[in-house]
Amino acid sequence: MARSENKETAGPATRLVANVARNMRVQKGLTQEQLGDEMGFTGAAVSAMETCAQPASDQMLVELERVLGGGTGIFEEARTYVRLDKYPAQFKNYALLEQKAVGLCLYATLVVHGLFQTEEYARALIGGGYPPLSEGRVEELVEARMARRALFEREPVALIEVVLEESVLRRTIGGEEVMRGQMRHLAECARRRNVTLQVLPLDCGVSGEHAGDNGGMTLVETPEHDHLVYLEIQFESLLIKDLAKVSTFAQRYAKIRAQALGPRESLGLIERLAGEHR
Secondary structure (H helix, E strand, O other): OOOOOHHHHOOHHHHHHHHHHHHHHHHOOOOHHHHHHHHOOOHHHHHHHHOOOOOOOHHHHHHHHHHHHOOOOHHHHHHHHHHHHHOOHHHHHHHHHHHHOOEEEEEEOOOOOHHHOOHHHHHHHHHOOOOOOOHHHHHHHHHHHHHHHHHHOOOOOOEEEEEEEHHHHHOOOOOHHHHHHHHHHHHHHHOOOOEEEEEEOHHHHHHOOOOOOOOOEEEEEOOOOOEEEEEEEOOEEEEEOOHHHHHHHHHHHHHHHHHOOOHHHHHHHHHHHHHHOO
16 A cells, blocks of 8 residues: 655665666656556556655566566665665664574564564564554565565575574464464474474473573574674664673573473474464
């Protein structure tokens, strides 16, 4: 859904794509309706893209490359940067790190980590947040979140470890059907050779020791093998590069992982929970 306020807040990649697409369309002598017909979109959708009322979707960029790109790859290259324009401000600095990371260690305490969310779960979560977002903005954010999952298929492959609090799996988001699909998706992810998924059980703190009581975290290993920590809470984020602090977080994560169920036990729990959502 196009929004007039996007014209004022559109990011640089969105504006560049709009200008380049409009110029290439005019050079080819095409109207917006004609270009839309060739791409499988309406003329109104092309107009919204060219005026920045609606940033180009991934699929529109693919079609722009096919119809207008002429082998330049400009619209294909733009997909990453237009996607960044759609992310919330506090997430943009981390997003590129995630896409290029050779290793990620994730600890999620409240909801399923964004990399592992299904489209339905993400839509229910984002659409139910506060302050309320327009339907169009919800869809933009869902699309951008789903695009992050390309990391699972990327070459070279990224190694991903994730520890989820058991409460995350038991907190119903979007209804029983959504949760059943989410549990099945988690089980599929857990079977990937580049993914290690573990669950931190609800009774972790029975003996008085709970290494994860300070909240979630993300440990990142870059292609240059630098190690960073990313924290996000209440629409604010922090990227930590200090070696001593990063080391402390890494040690804490190792303790969290040690207190979690093993990968096979965790998969079994997820499969049982999937069966309970009927």
